[in-house]
Amino acid sequence: MDATLTPTHGALTSDQVDILSQLLGVHDVLITVVSGASSDSLERRICARIAPRLRQGMVLYSNHGGSCLQFTGAGRARYHYDNAPLFGHYRESITQLVLTYTRKRGHLPTLFRKGDQAVSGNVCIEQKEVQTTLTLLGLESQRKKIVVDLSRTIAAVHGDRFIVRAAGTKSIDILPATSTKARAVQHLVNRLPRLGVATDAEATIVGDSFGPGEPDNELLHPHFTGSHVFCAGSSKPDYRGFVVSGGENTGPTGTFAFLRQHFALDRAAEHHTEGGGIRRCR
Structure with missing residues (x-):
C-alpha cells in the first residue's frame, strides 16, 4: 500500500477515493489490497473513505498476508483468518x-x-x-x-x-512464516469462485517492488499469467507471462494515473451505482 496506493503512513486523497469508488461501484471490480500495514491502518487509511455499500467489493490482506479481512453486504468487516x-x-x-x-x-x-x-x-x-x-x-x-x-x-x-x-x-x-503475500494471493485464488469471480478473470496487479526476492514479486501468481502488471517503483524484473505497463510517474501518482487510463475512468463521477455482482478481479 505505502508508496503504491498512498504515501508512507498517508491516506487517500479525494480524487483517489473517487477512482476506487468508480471501480467498485460502476465497473464492478473486486479490489484486493495486500500490504504490510496493520488491519487498523488499512481500515482507517483506505476503507473509512469508501462508502459502506461499496466495501463488499474489497478484500484486505494486512500484516504481509498475516490477516485477511473482508467486508460484508452491510459494510462490516470480518476475518477469514488472523495470525495476530x-x-x-x-x-x-x-x-x-x-x-x-x-x-x-x-x-x-x-x-x-x-x-x-x-x-x-x-x-x-x-x-x-x-x-x-x-x-x-x-x-x-x-x-x-x-x-x-x-x-x-x-x-x-x-x-x-x-x-x-x-x-x-x-x-x-x-x-x-505463514505471513507472506504469496499465501495471501493463494488464499484469494482459492476464494475467487465464492466471490463470484470467473476463473478466467482478467487481473490488474499493481506494486512497487517486483524484483527477485522482493515482496511484490509474490503477487505474480501463475493463476494470473497473461494479466496486466503496473510497477509504481523502479524495479525491473523479468515479468515472464505478464503484460507490463510503465509510466512517467511512480508511487501513488503513477498508480492512479495508470488506473484512470487503463479503465478509461471519468475525471470525476458524481454518482456511483452498485454493480450486479462481481465478475472480474483486478
Whole structure:
C-alpha cells in the first residue's frame, strides 16, 4: 500500500477515493489490497473513505498476508483468518531474543511504543499486530549480517515458525512464516469462485517492488499469467507471462494515473451505482 496506493503512513486523497469508488461501484471490480500495514491502518487509511455499500467489493490482506479481512453486504468487516493471536503468544520471547542479541553486539536497542515522539539508541524495536519490526539508525550497512544472525538466533529457539527479512531501506521484519503475500494471493485464488469471480478473470496487479526476492514479486501468481502488471517503483524484473505497463510517474501518482487510463475512468463521477455482482478481479 505505502508508496503504491498512498504515501508512507498517508491516506487517500479525494480524487483517489473517487477512482476506487468508480471501480467498485460502476465497473464492478473486486479490489484486493495486500500490504504490510496493520488491519487498523488499512481500515482507517483506505476503507473509512469508501462508502459502506461499496466495501463488499474489497478484500484486505494486512500484516504481509498475516490477516485477511473482508467486508460484508452491510459494510462490516470480518476475518477469514488472523495470525495476530498466534504471534501474540510468541511476541515477548521474540523481543527478548532481539534485545539480548543487539546488546551483545554493543548496539543500543529501544522499545518503541505507540505514542512515543522520539527514539533513543540505534535499534528501534516496535511490536506490531503480527510482526516485530527493527529500524536501524546508523546501522544500515550491517543489516544483512543482522538478518542472518537473528534468523539463526530465533530458529534455535522457535524452529521454522518465523522468518526474518529486510524491509524498506533500514528496517528488519520478524513475522510468522505463514505471513507472506504469496499465501495471501493463494488464499484469494482459492476464494475467487465464492466471490463470484470467473476463473478466467482478467487481473490488474499493481506494486512497487517486483524484483527477485522482493515482496511484490509474490503477487505474480501463475493463476494470473497473461494479466496486466503496473510497477509504481523502479524495479525491473523479468515479468515472464505478464503484460507490463510503465509510466512517467511512480508511487501513488503513477498508480492512479495508470488506473484512470487503463479503465478509461471519468475525471470525476458524481454518482456511483452498485454493480450486479462481481465478475472480474483486478
